[in-house]
Amino acid sequence: MSTFKNAAAAASGDCDDYPVTSGLEERLAWFKRSFSACSDVVFYEFAIGGGLRCALIYLREMFDYRDAEEHLLEPLLTASGDWDGDVSRLFSEHRLPMSGCRTLTEPDAAMAAILDGSGLLLADGDQRLLELPFAKFEKRAVEEAPNESVIRGPREAFVESLDTNLTLIRRRIRSRHLKTERLLIGRETRTAVILIYMDNICPSSLVREMKRRIGCIDIDGVLGSNYIEEAIADSPSSPFPQIQYTERPDTVAASLLEGRISIVVDNTPITLLAPVSFYMMLQSAEDYYQPFIAASWIRWIRFVFLATSLLLPSFYIAITTFHPEMIPFNLLISVSASREVVPFPALMEALMMEIAFEALREASVRIPKSIGQAVSIIGALIIGTAAVQAGIVSAAMVIIVSLTGIASFIIPNFDLGLSFRLLRFPMMLLAGAFGIFGIACGMILIYVHMLNLQSFGTPYLSPIAPQVTSAIKDTLFRAPWWHMLRRPPTAAAVNRIRQLRSARSWVKQEGEDAE
Amino acid sequence: MAALGRVAGLLAAAALALPLAGCWSSNELNNRAFVSVIVVDRTDEGIELTLGIPLTNRLIPGQTGGTGGGGNQRPTAFVTRSGVSLEDALQKIQGDIPRRVAFGQTHSIVMGERFVREGIEPVLEFVARNPFLRLNTNLFMVNGLAKSKVADMPDSFERFFVTVLNGYVRNHQILSTTVKDLMFDKANGGDGALPILRFDGAMPKSGAGPSVGTSGCVLLRKGKLAALLTPEEASAVRVVTGQLKQYTYSIQSPTDGRNIGFYTTSFHMEIKPYRTKSGLGIFVRSTSHVGIIASDSTIDLNKPANIERLEQEIKLMADKTVQRVLEQSKAAETDAFNFARYISVQYPREWKKIKGNWRAYYKDRLEVNVDSVIQLRRVGSSTESLRTSFLDDGTPEKP
Numbered sequence: 002m003s004t005f006k007n008a009a010a011a012a013s014g015d016c017d018d019y020p021v022t023s024g025l026e027e028r029l030a031w032f033k034r035s036f037s038a039c040s041d042v043v044f045y046e047f048a049i050g051g052g053l054r055c056a057l058i059y060l061r062e063m064f065d066y067r068d069a070e071e072h073l074l075e076p077l078l079t080a081s082g083d084w085d086g087d088v089s090r091l092f093s094e095h096r097l098p099m100s101g102c103r104t105l106t107e108p109d110a111a112m113a114a115i116l117d118g119s120g121l122l123l124a125d126g127d128q129r130l131l132e133l134p135f136a137k138f139e140k141r142a143v144e145e146a147p148n149e150s151v152i153r154g155p156r157e158a159f160v161e162s163l164d165t166n167l168t169l170i171r172r173r174i175r176s177r178h179l180k181t182e183r184l185l186i187g188r189e190t191r192t193a194v195i196l197i198y199m200d201n202i203c204p205s206s207l208v209r210e211m212k213r214r215i216g217c218i219d220i221d222g223v224l225g226s227n228y229i230e231e232a233i234a235d236s237p238s239s240p241f242p243q244i245q246y247t248e249r250p251d252t253v254a255a256s257l258l259e260g261r262i263s264i265v266v267d268n269t270p271i272t273l274l275a276p277v278s279f280y281m282m283l284q285s286a287e288d289y290y291q292p293f294i295a296a297s298w299i300r301w302i303r304f305v306f307l308a309t310s311l312l313l314p315s316f317y318i319a320i321t322t323f324h325p326e327m328i329p330f331n332l333l334i335s336v337s338a339s340r341e342v343v344p345f346p347a348l349m350e351a352l353m354m355e356i357a358f359e360a361l362r363e364a365s366v367r368i369p370k371s372i373g374q375a376v377s378i379i380g381a382l383i384i385g386t387a388a389v390q391a392g393i394v395s396a397a398m399v400i401i402v403s404l405t406g407i408a409s410f411i412i413p414n415f416d417l418g419l420s421f422r423l424l425r426f427p428m429m430l431l432a433g434a435f436g437i438f439g440i441a442c443g444m445i446l447i448y449v450h451m452l453n454l455q456s457f458g459t460p461y462l463s464p465i466a467p468q469v470t471s472a473i474k475d476t477l478f479r480a481p482w483w484h485m486l487r488r489p490p491t492a493a494a495v496n497r498i499r500q501l502r503s504a505r506s507w508v509k510q511e512g513e514d515a516e
Numbered sequence: 517m518a519a520l521g522r523v524a525g526l527l528a529a530a531a532l533a534l535p536l537a538g539c540w541s542s543n544e545l546n547n548r549a550f551v552s553v554i555v556v557d558r559t560d561e562g563i564e565l566t567l568g569i570p571l572t573n574r575l576i577p578g579q580t581g582g583t584g585g586g587g588n589q590r591p592t593a594f595v596t597r598s599g600v601s602l603e604d605a606l607q608k609i610q611g612d613i614p615r616r617v618a619f620g621q622t623h624s625i626v627m628g629e630r631f632v633r634e635g636i637e638p639v640l641e642f643v644a645r646n647p648f649l650r651l652n653t654n655l656f657m658v659n660g661l662a663k664s665k666v667a668d669m670p671d672s673f674e675r676f677f678v679t680v681l682n683g684y685v686r687n688h689q690i691l692s693t694t695v696k697d698l699m700f701d702k703a704n705g706g707d708g709a710l711p712i713l714r715f716d717g718a719m720p721k722s723g724a725g726p727s728v729g730t731s732g733c734v735l736l737r738k739g740k741l742a743a744l745l746t747p748e749e750a751s752a753v754r755v756v757t758g759q760l761k762q763y764t765y766s767i768q769s770p771t772d773g774r775n776i777g778f779y780t781t782s783f784h785m786e787i788k789p790y791r792t793k794s795g796l797g798i799f800v801r802s803t804s805h806v807g808i809i810a811s812d813s814t815i816d817l818n819k820p821a822n823i824e825r826l827e828q829e830i831k832l833m834a835d836k837t838v839q840r841v842l843e844q845s846k847a848a849e850t851d852a853f854n855f856a857r858y859i860s861v862q863y864p865r866e867w868k869k870i871k872g873n874w875r876a877y878y879k880d881r882l883e884v885n886v887d888s889v890i891q892l893r894r895v896g897s898s899t900e901s902l903r904t905s906f907l908d909d910g911t912p913e914k915p
Contacts, residue, residue, distance in 0.1 A: 340544075346542075
């Protein structure tokens with residue numbers, strides 16, 4: 002029995018009492034005992050030529066019994082003329098008309114195979130068990146990325162099926178260097194997690210570190226990639242995300258080519274990418290599909306609105322309550338006039354509106370689609386127009402809050418947008434208490450915190466701080482593709498060459514021909 | 517924990533720096549009365565201070581009088597109190613206003629003639645001490661009692677009186693003198709030129725008060741009125757202070773005495789001190805590019821000689837006016853153009869010797885050399901006047 006007592010056994014429970022015998026009855030009884038009260042487990046007993054008794058165990062609707070019938074059972078049941086009664090031939094010789102069958106001897110592996118959706122064939126007279134990999138279950142079709150849509154780029158997005166997701170990546174990188182290491186995490190859920198990396202680009206230390214961190218996870222279940230993300234992030238208590246997520250296979254492929262690791266988790270369309278820097282999260286897949294001039298411009302817009310989403314309300318509070326002499330006279334008159342009937346101090350007004358807006362935003366995500374329109378009407382009409390007309394809030398504040406709201410959605414990474422939405426509130430309190438001085442203090446705190454963050458050894462603010470000049474071309478700008486001759490510093494130092502020569506070296510050649 | 521300690525340290529540092537910032541008390545916008553213009557007059561009781569404060573509650577968008585001036589209500593309140601000193605008057609005003617008086621938005625100070633005659637030193641002192649009043653606050657003078665004129669003026673072009681004044685300064689339509697200009701050095705402190713605001717008769721339509729305009733200027737000596745200059749001379753003051761940007765004028769043609777109109781397109785002022793045998797002199801040279809805007813004359817502008825004659829003619833006029841203004845300032849013993857600044861920079865050693873009695877030196881001994889360089893750049897698209905080319909067909913005009 003000791004042979005079955007290995008580590009993997011923990012996954013499916015205790016297998017100590019498994020009868021080590023070639024008899025069918027005892028083993029079948031053991032399986033039936035193990036799967037007692039599992040209404041979806043099917044035990045199908047039959048006999049093939051020569052009266053050999055067999056049993057097939059599978060999960061209903063996860064195992065394609067029609068395929069199994071067609072490819073295995075029918076040949077076995079009918080073409081039994083030359084059956085000589087030697088059971089072992091069923092397992093040892095490759096008589097079975099289909100590939101992928103494995104013979105198993107250990108009950109825990111067999112159990113796992115059944116739970117994975119395979120069928121398990123037991124035959125009287127042989128200890129071995131045959132796994133029939135005809136797993137088939139309902140899955141969603143590949144659809145357009147709902148949260149990271151692009152205009153010019155590919156539209157495919159990951160789905161919940163791990164195998165589909167893997168093919169989506171493999172179809173983009175057809176290289177033997179693309180490694181996909183499979184791990185099982187979750188004592189009860191036994192969720193498959195695949196580490197994907199390019200072994201010639203990704204630093205091996207990064208792979209080792211990733212495995213070390215994931216190896217520490219011992220949890221009963223993994224239902225989404227965030228379970229992994231929180232476990233392996235460097236500073237989990239920071240408001241800033243330190244691991245990128247995406248639902249786009251092209252984003253994953255591009256990151257792999259830059260030496261990063263992707264973690265694909267079964268049953269979720271969201272994959273993880275590490276390491277990540279702050280500036281990577283301000284980039285969208287679209288940047289690389291649009292002309293580089295337009296893409297650079299859009300990146301600058303993002304920087305501007307990143308600052309807006311963090312600072313605009315607090316700046317408004319600080320200036321109106323502490324430093325009104327900074328406002329041009331005519332603007333001051335307009336702002337002051339619009340605030341004239343408002344009964345609240347600016348800080349109070351801003352907090353009220355921002356929280357109302359947060360609620361509106363949360364409601365619009367959670368609300369059933371059929372009544373979503375009602376909410377937007379209520380939000381726009383009541384909180385916007387009516388509140389101003391009633392003199393509860395000023396029109397200037399409504400403009401500020403809406404602009405801030407729009408700004409926070411410009412950040413491509415939703416998690417980063419969330420953290421800025423959150424940090425906005427302490428900044429507003431600081432501005433309300435100490436004016437621009439408070440804002441400056443808050444900014445310094447945030448900056449120092451970001452400087453201290455790391456994601457798998459990559460400084461969070463790289464390549465700006467610490468500065469890596471060569472990588473700035475893809476940070477502040479989006480350099481044209483023919484200019485990106487080298488990979489960013491996330492790639493292993495030994496393999497930084499992306500292009501051996503500029504894709505536009507033909508310009509030079511043309512001149513040479515003419516000579 | 518190390519990170520936590522760092523954060524705590526930073527917080528402590530920030531808390532310690534707080535008292536330095538001087539921004540403890542927040543004050544809502546609507547608890548402030550923003551003074552847009554300060555009007556100062558001297559009366560028999562002492563100083564009369566008037567603060568022009570925009571009434572934002574009359575400008576609420578979408579409500580009565582929302583666009584400002586839409587109703588009969590003026591969007592500005594003028595609050596006047598008298599006191600023995602400015603501070604005294606200010607305290608009286610503050611005591612009567614439910615909001616806190618805020619000087620952060622004050623751009624202009626308008627003073628009455630009597631106040632200027634007796635010396636504007638209290639205003640300079642007040643501005644220099646108040647942390648919210650800027651040193652580049654513009655100063656203006658009004659003939660007579662300033663308060664009654666400013667307060668009665670209907671705001672025809674702009675919502676606020678102060679916007680009119682800002683517009684004058686921004687567009688270089690008036691001599692701009694700020695508090696800072698009067699506080700350069702002890703040797704010529706309080707010397708300068710103050711623009712005069714003119715208030716013309718009643719408005720034709722509403723019968724309301726007079727409308728504002730620009731006028732000449734006064735020369736100050738030690739902060740007191742020393743000489744009155746005409747509008748023409750005021751523009752010469754603007755020439756010397758380098759503030760003249762665009763100017764339109766006409767001279768008589770040297771050939772037939774008819775008017776030719778000119779405008780200045782670019783103007784550059786150069787002031788340079790120099791040594792003479794007996795002491796110091798100052799060179800005041802202006803370079804201006806002019807164009808012809810209108811011509812009644814038959815002068816042939818294709819001839820370079822004629823162009824030169826015109827340039828000479830303008831130069832003579834310019835030199836004469838500038839010379840006249842400089843002489844007036846010499847006579848009044850006021851270094852209104854801040855020549856002291858140039859001399860102290862260029863000849864610090866000499867400056868040390870003469871700065872004790874600089875005003876007297878300026879009056880009696882400083883050699884002033886005026887030169888104007890006029891370059892006629894554009895003569896217009898036609899070289900002949902409209903009358904010559906189209907209207908004058910040779911037949912004698914009927915009387």
